[in-house]
Amino acid sequence: MIPGRVLFRVAARPGLAGPLSLAMANRGLRLGQPRRRCESTASDGAVGTDKSGHIDAEPNESILFVDNLFPLRVSSLLFWRPWDTSEMLKRFNSTSLSFLDPVSLVKRAIPATSPVKVTEILPRLNEGGAYVKFAYPRNMSAADIEGELAKTLSKNPIIPWFNPFRGIKMSLVLGRPWLEDLYRLPKSRLRVEFVSAKDSEPPAELSQESLYSLFRRYGKIADITSQPPDSKVLPKFAYVDFVLVRDSIMARNCMHGFVLQEEGSQTQTRLRLSFEQRVKPHHVWNWVTNHPKIVIPIVAAFLAAFTVAVFDPIREFFVKLYLWLKRRTSDILAFRKHQDDDAGLHALFTHRKDVIDSIQNSLLESVDTFVVVHGPRGSGGRELVLDQVLKERRDVLVVDCRQVVEARGEAGTIGKLATQVGYRPVFSWVNNISGLVDLAIQGTTGVKAGFSENLESQIVKILQTTAAALKHVSLAGRKKGDKDANLTDDAYLEAHPEKRPVVVIDNFLHKSEEKGIVYDKLSDWAAALVQSNIAHVIFLTTDASFSKPLSKSLPDRIFHQVTLGDLSPRVAKHFVISQLEPDEESGEAEDGNTPGLSEKQLRKDLVELDECIDALGGRLTDLQVLARRLKIGQSPKKAVSDIIEQSAAEILRMFLLANKGAGEGDKKWSTEQAWYLVKEIASKESIRYSEILLSNTFSSSLTAGAANAEAAIESLADAELITVKSAHGRPSTIRAGKPVYQAAFxxxxxxxxxxxxxxxxxxxxxxKIEAKSIDKAEAELSVLASLPSQPYQAANRVNYLLAKLQSSQLKIIAYEKDMAGLKKVLSQES
Known part of the structure; x- marks a missing residue:
């Protein structure tokens, strides 16, 4: 039954005339005028008259389209060879066919009792069906034969092997089929174009009701969409959406080229059908693109969660692998050290045995605090901790703050810190790109997306991952059969401090004014490690103000502090001699031309060495330089004199003759302040801190950036020109930065x-300072003199200003007298 009855006229053809309903038109329809039969073109796959792709029928012939003979989309793979229509017809007329052969399905659909004769079979592989041309008796119509075959299929459905849910269907071809061999896959949407059947007449646009009446017989229709009224697109068209692709295939092959005249219209319209890709409404995507303020933070959170879930376990594994590799290679690296260096250090460590024992004992106690090893540069703190205190420790992680702080940019800082702890993989460069994306999104939406992470968050992420890996390393040796196996992880680590790894944070507060966030996060991380009993932490620092940042992280703890000073003259002499002992033991070289020190020469050097050590001091690095000079044959006096000369040249270049134009804004001290300290320390060795603050050179400096006296002293101390000693928690005295500097001054x-x-x-x-003071006094006297009358109350002020002016002038006269003598020296000396 055809739903709806829309009247229209079928195009005038033999045997068809007058207004007919669709059902009536189907019964009396014959296609086309007599034309020559189409020829087989199996050689190239093109069919139809003159290879045009159109097929025509002779009188008393018609065409059926049989659906569901081939599987869709894979037909060209399953049946790749060209089809010869004459061969298919022979196979159709044969007595036995395989059930897998599509021709057998056609033969079963058209039984032998049917009054038709199949004259040609044209397969449509991409559409999964075939055209079957047949001849029928003159006393019957094509519509009657279609009805009988439909009843037969209804009673005895034919199910193909590849599609058990849909049987074979066939329908009469009403239009003029076009058998193109283009690579166009079937779709559930049909584009129905309305073209003129005659060039002289414009086509009529069919209504949705008419389209429904025409196409509903081929299957369930989901929607019919007409062209917008204001559309300028020609030819006019409409979309017919079927629920199933097979139904749209049947409709397209049966109705393409169908000519009709709608009731009330004077023109004939030809239907031109093609498959159309349905544009699905992307509701989700549209919502995502229209709500960036909501979606972007969600995406950022998802990416962060994905990163944590995927990369954090990998990074934690690499941190543990890094510790394992360091443990395995430490013995090899220790074996390759020069024995000459070890001999002198062993002598030093012998005299610092109490310091070594103190630190080792603290690592065996379950005390949740830091160990801070403080001393000037060159005091040997790193060698003492790593080579002596921790030489028996299995798991040691060293974080060198110098490399992290001196790295360029945030990406460099992150990369250096990750390298220090073995954190891999690290995508520090991605943060720069993410920052640009963040900036672009913020500029367009007004909301920061949060794709990029700042330096602080990335440092925290690296340190947290490292802490998790350290905890696993601490628990790696725990077994189920241990007597304390019932303890929790935290209780086990608290009961076994010897199982914890040791984290050494070297060069802490190196250039503390730069990237202070690094030191803050390292301090907080170290506090978390010791409070959670995950690891012991040792800080190595040369900055005397280390207690300020560390107290913020552990405000209720007392640090285990170890101070390393300069060696005493006796220990320093013993250290230098121990550095020479390997040469003496080795004797002559293999060629016999480079003898070691003889006993007589060594005794002579020892007599000179007592005097030289007092001038050189007990700084470890300076003693090592002296030992190396003695090894190459220099006498102690000559070696010490050269070292002092080199130190003096270094002070002259870095502090006294520095170019004021280069980096002047970065310095917090002036050349005059540095020279003032050199002169005072050279004559007194130790000067009072408050005395320096009261001097005009520091309190009234005219150099930009050096006006703050305390900041200038602190900056010079950081540069190691001087050392500030404290008493009762306050700065007390100032001395040379290292002992050799006293001689250099x-x-x-x-x-x-x-x-x-x-x-x-x-x-x-x-x-200039006194001249500035005079200018201020003269300016104030000028103001007082401009008063209309001289009040007696201003007399004391005037006398004070005049006395100050006189004092400053007398100083200037004395300065200029001394300056004249200095200029004379400069003009005479070379």
Missing amino acids: NRLLEDAVVKARMDLALLTELA
Whole structure:
């Protein structure tokens, strides 16, 4: 039954005339005029008259389209060879066919009792069916034969092997089929174009009701969409959406080229059908793109969760692998060390045995605090901790703050820190790209997406992953059969402090004014490690203000502090001699031309060494330089003199003759302040801190950035020109940065040209300071003099200003007198 009855006229053809319903038209329809039969073109796959792709029928012939003979989409793979229509017809007329052969399905659908004769079979592989051309008696119509075959299939359905849910269907072809061999896959949507059947007449656009009446017989229709009224697209068209693709295939093959005249219309319309890709409404995608303020944070959170779930276990594994590799290679690296260096260090460690024992004992106690090893640069703190205190420890992780802080940019800082702990993989460069994306999104939506992470969050992530790996390393040796196997992990680590790894944070507070966030996060991380009993932490620092940042992380703990000073003259002498012992034991070289030190020469050097050690001091690095010079044959006096000369040249280059134009804004001290300290320390060795603060050179400096006296002293101490000693928690005295600098200061004062030049600069600044004071006094006196009457109350102020002016002027006169003598020295000395 055809739903709906829309009247229209079928195009005039032999045997068809007058207004007919669709059902009536189907019964009386014959296609086309007599034309010659189409020829088989199995050679190239093209069919139809003159290979045009159209098939025509002779009188008393018609065409059926049989559906569901081939599987869709894979037909070209299963049946790849060209089909010869004459061969298919022979197979159709044969007595036995395989059930897998599509021709057998056609033969079963058209039984032998049917009054038709199949004259041609044209397969449509991409559409899964075939055209069957047949001849029928003159006393019957094609519509009657279609009805009989439909009843037969209804009673005895034919189910193909590849599609058990849909049987064979067939329908009469009403239009003029077009057998194109283009690569167009069937779709459930049909584009129905309305074209003119005659060139002189415009086509009529069919209504949705008419389209429904025409196409509903081929299957369930999901929707019919007409062209918008204001559309300029020609030819006019409409979309017919079927529920099933097989139904759209049947409709397209049966109705393509169908010519009709709708009731009330004067023109004939031809239907031109093609498959159309249905554009599905992307509701989800549209919502995502229209709500970036909600979606972008969700995506960022998802990416963060994905990163944590996937990469964090991998990074934790690499941290543990890094510790394992360091443990396995430590013995090899220790074996390859030079024995010459070890001999001298062993002598040093012998005298610091109590310090070594103190630190080792603290690592065997379950005390949740830090061990801080503090000492000036070159005091041997790193060698003492790593080579002596921790030489028997299996798991040691060293974080060198110098490399992390001196890295360029945030990406470099993250990369260096990750390298220190074995954190892999690290995508520090991605953060730069993410930052640009974040900035672009913020500029367009007004909301920061959060794709990029700042330096602080990435440092915390690296340290947290490292802490998790350290905990696993601490628990790696735990077994179920242990007597304390019933303890929790935290209780087990608290009961076995010897099982915990040791984290050494070297060069802590190195350039503390740069990237202070690194030190803050390292301090917090170290506090979490010791409080959770995950690891012991040892800080190595040369900065005396280490207690401030560490107290913020552990405010209720007392640090185990170890201070390393300079060696005493006796220990320093023993250290230098121990450095020479390997040469003496080795004797002559293999060629016999380079003898070691003889006993007589060694005794002579020892007599000189007592005097030289007092001048050189007990700084470990300076003693090592002295030992190396003695090894190459220099006498102790000559070696020490060269070291002092080199130190004096270093001070002159870095502090006294520094180019003021280069980096002047970065310095917090002036050349005049540095020379003032050199002169005072050279004559007194130790000067009071408050005395320096009250001097005009520090309190009234005219150099930009050096006006803050305390900041200038602290900056010079960081540069190691001086050392500030504390008493009762406050700065007390100032001494040379290292012992050899005391001798270097005296050496600088012995150079008449250097002394005259630097004194001239110092007196020049002092004269300018007094001149500035005079200018201020004169300006105030000018204001007082401009008063209409001179009140007696201002007399004391006027006398004070006049006395100050006179005092400053007398100082300037004295300075200029001294400056004249210095200029004379500079003009005479070379």
